[in-house]
Each structure stands twice: as C-alpha cells, then as structure tokens.
Amino acid sequence: MIDLIQLRRELHRYPELGFTEFRTAAMVVKMLTEMGYRVIYGKDAIEGSARRGLPRTEVLEEAYQRALREGADPEIVQKMRGGYTAVVAELEGMEAGPTTAFRFDMDALPITESALDKHTPQATGFRSEHEGIMHACAHDGHTAMGLALADRLKDRQLAGKVRLLFQPAEEGVRGAYAMVEKGMLDQVDRLFCLHLGVGVPSGHIRGAAAGFLATTKLEARFTGISAHAGASPEEGRNALLGASTALLNIHALPRFSSADTRINVGVLEGGTGANIIAEHARMIIETRSADEATNRELERRVRMIIEHSARMHELQAEVEVIGGAIPIRCDLELAALAVREAGHIPEFTCAEVVQDSAALGSEDASYMIRRVQEQGGLATYMIIGTQLSAPHHHPGFDIDEAVLEPAVNLLERLARTMQ
Known part of the structure; x- marks a missing residue:
C-alpha cells in the first residue's frame, strides 16, 4: 500500500513547472503501469499543437536532462521529450457500468520556497530541491492522491471503467485544453475534479465550486x-x-x-x-x-x-x-453524490453541495468539464478543505497532510458507487 505522506513529500521535493513535469509524469507512468492500468502518455495523451504557453525549447530540454539526472526512467521520459507530459490511465472493472474520470494536476510554481525553520518542509527535510520552483498550490497532494486512488482500485472491484487524468500545466491555465483536444475526455460519463484548500477549513467539503472566471x-x-x-x-x-x-x-x-x-x-x-x-x-x-x-x-x-x-x-x-479557461457549471446531482459519500467518512464533519464564493480565479479543468457535459455526462469541481500554513502561491505554503487519507477515501467511494 502506498504511503501517501511519503509520496506527497517526494513529489514536493522535486517540483516541476508546466510542461516540464518529466520526472513527476515518468513516476506516475511507472507506478500506474506496475498497478496494471492501461497507460497513455506522451504524444498519445495530449495534442501538441493545442498546448498553450509552451516553454522555450532550451527550457524544455534543460528540464528533461535534469529529470534524467534525478532518476527518471529514460525509456518512459523519452516519449515526453519536448513537453508532452500528460498521463492518462484506465482500468476496467469487473462489471459493466459508467466511465468515471478523476483529474489531478501535477505542475508547480516559479516561487522560491521558504527556508525558515517554522516552514514544515524545511524543518522536516522535504523542501524543494529546485531553487526558484515549489509546490505552492497543493498539486503535489493532488498527484499523490491520484496515485493512491489508483492503488486502491487496482483490485477492479467496481462497475464500469475508471479513467485517471494527470494533467500538466494547470498554472496559467494551459494544459487541459490540449488534453481535451486529444480526446482524453471522450466517452466519460462522470468527471470529478478537485482542489485542496482554497479557503475551505479542514473537515469541510464543497461538492460544487462556484465563481471560476x-x-x-x-x-x-x-x-x-x-x-x-x-x-x-x-x-x-x-x-x-x-x-x-x-x-x-x-x-x-x-x-x-x-x-x-x-x-x-x-x-x-x-x-x-x-x-x-x-x-x-x-x-x-x-x-x-x-x-x-x-x-x-x-x-x-x-x-x-x-x-x-x-x-x-x-x-x-x-x-x-x-x-x-471558461466558467465552470457543476452538475449538482454529482455534487450531491460527493456530499453524500463524504458523510460516510468521519473526518469530514461538514459537507455542502454548493460553494458560494466570490469570483477570484480561473481553472482550465473547465474545458474538461464542458466536454463531458457536451457529450451528455455529468461533472463537478470539488473543494476539499485543509488547514494551510500560508495562502496559495505563497513561499510559506503547505497543507495539513492529515487531509490526504480521508480525501482518497472519498474518491474511492465515488469510483465504486454507481448511484
């Protein structure tokens, strides 16, 4: 069984910017393959011409070489060379049923992480190894959750299919559109997107986020x-x-x-x-x-x-x-399902269907949600609360890792239920 906290800390130590997530994506491919998933990655998972804000060639190559030096599997990462860092995994359950997809973003931010002793990653030894780059928006937690969910579901005791979308370049809202254009959201019946934190306290979950611009x-x-x-x-x-x-x-x-x-x-x-x-x-x-x-x-x-x-x-x-990005309209039916399933998890003490928030930011998962809905499926964007040491995109940002296990428990319940 995956050690969620250790995995999250490993990802935190080696942050990578959008379209340069070579080490991260190669790790995701390797782990998913070993779990028995059908894994699509590289040019097969993302439309090259639809990528937005692609870094310069020399930046991509430098990041690629760094990933090799840091232990990325050469055969896997070669297929991602040039900024093709999307990963999609699919597993078929034991019975017929819907295709349920989950989206997890992988990229970090161009921020120098705090070196103060009060900053837990510094004090505990998992501060960023890449100076000037850090996970300051919980994407390391998201990726770890996606891998832990995959590990839980590898027994195939579910109805239908599960599809796991590991997306590059969410920051700057750049990566989701190109995955949609490649068809990675086609034939999806239910899509769950999520984010940790975003001002929601620990123990709380919002089944549908509002206010994305x-x-x-x-x-x-x-x-x-x-x-x-x-x-x-x-x-x-x-x-x-x-x-x-x-x-x-x-x-x-x-x-x-x-x-x-x-x-x-x-x-x-x-x-x-x-x-x-x-x-x-x-x-x-x-x-x-x-x-x-x-x-x-x-x-x-x-x-x-x-x-x-x-x-x-x-x-x-x-x-x-x-x-x-475009605005997000969540399907309240799916949000209500998330709230209902959260009620079975003791760590979630407050679950609400709709988040009533001011319009502050944007999310390119909006393109994924729109595509699923256009094809007759349902989609929602959940906020899972956690105590933060500093605001998102701040050098002192860190999550309360206690949220990871109950969050994966929730995702597992959503993957296994058809109602």
Whole structure:
C-alpha cells in the first residue's frame, strides 16, 4: 500500500513547472503501469499543437536532462521529450457500468520556497530541491492522491471503467485544453475534479465550486527598428513605446454592465540600453470575466488596442494565446453524490453541495468539464478543505497532510458507487 505522506513529500521535493513535469509524469507512468492500468502518455495523451504557453525549447530540454539526472526512467521520459507530459490511465472493472474520470494536476510554481525553520518542509527535510520552483498550490497532494486512488482500485472491484487524468500545466491555465483536444475526455460519463484548500477549513467539503472566471492569457510581441537615441532617433521605431501605449490603454478599458471583469498587464519588458531605440518589446496580458462572451469581447478590445498602438508607432505586433479557461457549471446531482459519500467518512464533519464564493480565479479543468457535459455526462469541481500554513502561491505554503487519507477515501467511494 502506498504511503501517501511519503509520496506527497517526494513529489514536493522535486517540483516541476508546466510542461516540464518529466520526472513527476515518468513516476506516475511507472507506478500506474506496475498497478496494471492501461497507460497513455506522451504524444498519445495530449495534442501538441493545442498546448498553450509552451516553454522555450532550451527550457524544455534543460528540464528533461535534469529529470534524467534525478532518476527518471529514460525509456518512459523519452516519449515526453519536448513537453508532452500528460498521463492518462484506465482500468476496467469487473462489471459493466459508467466511465468515471478523476483529474489531478501535477505542475508547480516559479516561487522560491521558504527556508525558515517554522516552514514544515524545511524543518522536516522535504523542501524543494529546485531553487526558484515549489509546490505552492497543493498539486503535489493532488498527484499523490491520484496515485493512491489508483492503488486502491487496482483490485477492479467496481462497475464500469475508471479513467485517471494527470494533467500538466494547470498554472496559467494551459494544459487541459490540449488534453481535451486529444480526446482524453471522450466517452466519460462522470468527471470529478478537485482542489485542496482554497479557503475551505479542514473537515469541510464543497461538492460544487462556484465563481471560476473565464480568462484569456495573451503574449504580445512588438517589433520596431533600433537606432542611436542621440545621433539619429528619428530613424528608429520604438517597440517599448508602442507596448507602453498599449499598456495604458488596456488598463483604461471600461467596466462592463454584462458581468464582472478583470484585466491586467503582468509583464512589460524590452530594450537593451539607454542610448538605443528599443527594437523589441514583450508584454503578457490577462482578461477575465464571470461571463464567457464578455471575456471574448474584452479580449477583442485588447487585441484592437495592441494592433492600433503598433500602427501608431509604425511597429509590427504579434499576439499569441498562452492560456485560457471558461466558467465552470457543476452538475449538482454529482455534487450531491460527493456530499453524500463524504458523510460516510468521519473526518469530514461538514459537507455542502454548493460553494458560494466570490469570483477570484480561473481553472482550465473547465474545458474538461464542458466536454463531458457536451457529450451528455455529468461533472463537478470539488473543494476539499485543509488547514494551510500560508495562502496559495505563497513561499510559506503547505497543507495539513492529515487531509490526504480521508480525501482518497472519498474518491474511492465515488469510483465504486454507481448511484
């Protein structure tokens, strides 16, 4: 039987960013294969052309080589080279029944983990080995739970099929869409997605999460002409000036009466020196809205601003979608099932069907949920509460590991029940 806490700590020690989860995904493939699952991974599990925000080739290769140095199975990880780190496993039960899927995200964040003695991973010896990268959003716990669930179900004492989806690049909402495009959510009757924490206290579970926003992440690249800023400035075309014009006008976009909106330019960079007209500039923007159509309109206006800011300064501009999500609508029937099954687990003292929360973030599991529902299936996104040492995406983030065992107990019950 899997030691959940030790497995979670092993994953925590070796965090990997989106589409570079080579060591993690190779471990997942190896363990699932040994359990007797039919395992799909690499290019068979994710549509390469649909991946969003893929890291540069040299970044992918460096992470690949690091995974090999850290013990990743060379034969397995070779099939993931280039950022194909999705893993899907399927097991057929002893009786006929529905196909039940569970989604687990695997990636970490570009955050330097706390080295303070009060931080449990530091004090207990499982702080991140990859400086500047850490599991600050509980995805290490999610992956460990997925593997523990697989171990529980390998006896095949269930009706129907179980499909386990280990997703790369949730951060930046980049990886789920490409798995959907590859068909990994086809023929799924029930889909359970989940997250640990998210402001829900220990012992509590929400069967359906609310408030996820539609979002589009964009990267804009401006190209101008360099020139000497003192001797011949009129010969130059300043890409940084064009990007700055776009930034100010993007943030000047009006509010919408149709839905709540958010907008942000999170990155603006360019230029090489004080006496050189900047030839290149780059910016990263996100739009968000509680309504999918409103988000599309916000994105359209951002693109128009970028285009006209470039033309104003005689620049070339390119825009690329590097991430995205849509709102989540949970099926309350499935949420009620999760709440009912949680009632059989002593550690869960409070279970509610609907989470009434403010719209704060986005989730690319939304694409998986939408695909299942479009094909006539049911889907929900659960929040499993746990005490946190610091907020999500914080250097001092850590979960209360006591939540892991009851959470897996819940998932096992959901996999084995048909009602």
